[in-house]
Amino acid sequence: MTKFATRMLGDMVDQGFDISPHEKLHHGQIIGWLEGFKAISDLYSIVQGTFLRGNPALSKDIQAISKDPYQEGWLYEAEGLPDPRTMDVDQYTSLLDTTIDKILEQQQSGEA
DSSP: OOHHHHHHHOSEEEEEESSOTTOEEOTTOEEEEEEESSOEEEEEOOEEEEEEEEOGGGGTOTTHHHHOTTTTTOOEEEEEEEOTTOOOHHHHHHHHHHHHHHHHHHHHHHHO
């Protein structure tokens, strides 16, 4: 879960998985859910392979998802082949920058 996505969900409330360790996964499969104060979101598999486990630390500190999504707040481990549509961090950052720039341009042109 990215920092941007966690901000859109608000304070984390709960999370869970609808899949058990060692079950097979396919790209785009719904494997669980994440509940924030503002919304609930499905969690999708980004690999074709095997679900290994959810992050056990989240049962003690669900806010780790918001505070440190790239380290302590990771959601799940899986092994297999990544979906070819996934982006690396640089591609994702570029997409977010472009999207935010467009939103700001639209807001500024609406104010003029």
